[in-house]
Amino acid sequence: AAPTAPQAAPIKPAAPNVEAGAGDIEIPVTPVRRAIAENMLRSKHEAPHAWMMVEVDVTDLVAYRDAIKDEFRRREGFNLTYFAFFVKAVAQALKEFPQLNSTWAGDKIIQRKDINISIAVATDDALFVPVIKHADEKTIKGIAREIAELAAKTRAGKLRPEDMQGGTFTVNNTGAFGSVQSMGIINYPQAAILQVETIVKRPVVKNGMIAIRDMVNLCLSLDHRVLDGLICGRFLARVKAILENMNKDNTPIY
Template sequence: MGTEVKVPALGESITEATLGAWLKKPGDAVAVDEPVASLETDKVSVDVPSPVAGVFGEAMVAEGDTVNVGAVIATIGEGSGAAAASAAQAPEPTIPAPAAAKGGDISDEQAQALRLSPSVRRAVQESGVDPAGLTGSGKDGRLTKEDVAKAKSSPAPAAAAPAAAPAQASTPAAPKGERGEERVKMTRLRQTIATRLKDAQNTAALLTTFNDVDMTEVIAARTRYKDLFEKKHGIRLGFMGFFTKAVALAARDVPAVNARIEGDEIVYHNYLDVSVAVSAPKGLVVPVVRSADQMSFAEIEQAIAGFGKKAKDGTLTADDMKGGTFTISNGGVFGSLLSTPIINPPQSAVLGLHRIEERPVVKDGQIVARPMMYVALSYDHRLIDGREAVTFLVRVKEAIEDPTRLLIDL
């Protein structure tokens, strides 16, 4: 029968997952600890490693199935030397270009041969790009959504233009103006995001207050020290370090924003664990920078950059996103001017950052252009009063407009 491949422990309180994609197919050579499948949990994607070296045998569940921790999902047969090498070196079957019919869907067989994850498969379907001709930049050479997007935006080689796949030639084009629709099952992560956000609206008394911040001094500081900072620490100096430090300073004056409601009690934290919203291929995730109030600018920027890379590679763990006492969400990187962010339960507040743009403001009686940013604090009004919310945002504004306050603890 071979060695069983079981669903590994997925983190505290996580008992099941969805089989997102098979990374191996029957007959493939497998090394010990090499990923054979990708699981989607409520929080992250997790690769399932092979417990032994050998040849991939039988896949016992299908993509999209729900599996419990400890369940057997595949077998690894014995095989080494010539057998494993033969399986590893066997040429892949010739894969035709994606069919244009039915909105450009690629077949399940083709997707399996290319080992596409569900999100990448959908990107291929929507773009019409031929995945067989792409080189993957992801883990173990797997295709990523970025690879597909890059291929779509790049012009095709002139020599390839006359060639057309048989499937495309034999399939009539859809009538002009035809209206269609596509149904795609929500990933487990997306389902969890939807549930948690709706729970936040149903449970908390949500309210948002706004302010605007003059970014002149922070921009000047970054310009003045960015080269020295990168040379010393090996990472760029961004805005998140300034805002994280400003939040830590403001939370000392308004501790309720860093607290939570538990039953009929308020739990105050004497530490600041900042959940930083990061965009990942399968949705927004919020890894946690722990004890951020005790960290230097460099440590904060390094932690956030590390999470960003792990999110892109799909290697974030459940522990990376466990806990968190306050959230900072930067919609400005996508061009957002203003928004009302939703809190991340059981937290009681979230700070939303937005894009920086020059706007006319009055300084010393003169109308001048300044790089301004709107900031928004959404909070649970059951715990945080309006006066406290406004005070908190004013403290953040003061610290950003005069960064010296961050150094002398004012």
């Protein structure tokens, strides 16, 4: 009989032989931090990451949101953030490009029917990814409410396990930290993660003239087992088109 091929041993990094020196502080690894580390390590080892970025002109969106945010806050009791518009745009694009809403499953790829957007929420010592379920069915107001409620629950330590289950695609608001370009690690076992960077005013060429516009970078990390540059480029182009067309005339909040 032909010899069987040796099975690859699971990747398990050895504990580093590092000792604390005089004056160093040793910080125990919490269960939450260990779970984050293991998930990130598994994602990087198993998923071949590729990366893409597009620039988006959100000048009309910024003007629209700024014009209504105070009245919205008074009426609803929570903030109308830019991030709610981005999540809405991504959910809409995922309906048109369901390949991005997929998971690698060894001998098959599972394309998820439900669009459940994971959002990263940081606390002082951990990172959690609660999920907005059926984001494609929600209004911008509904998404804004869920973002506010999930963030509040996370920071109050009241997030339940079911709040973090079922995510199919992650959108990360890295712009909240002032970041303008970043490469996220995919939230295993999802196939992609989108980083929404800081909106900045920049001079750009528009109609042959230099104009000051509100610009934002969208950075996509993708699992190259599941996705290729062509479909991801089309997906990003669609998100860009949706965002650049968001304004007071054609973007209902309710």
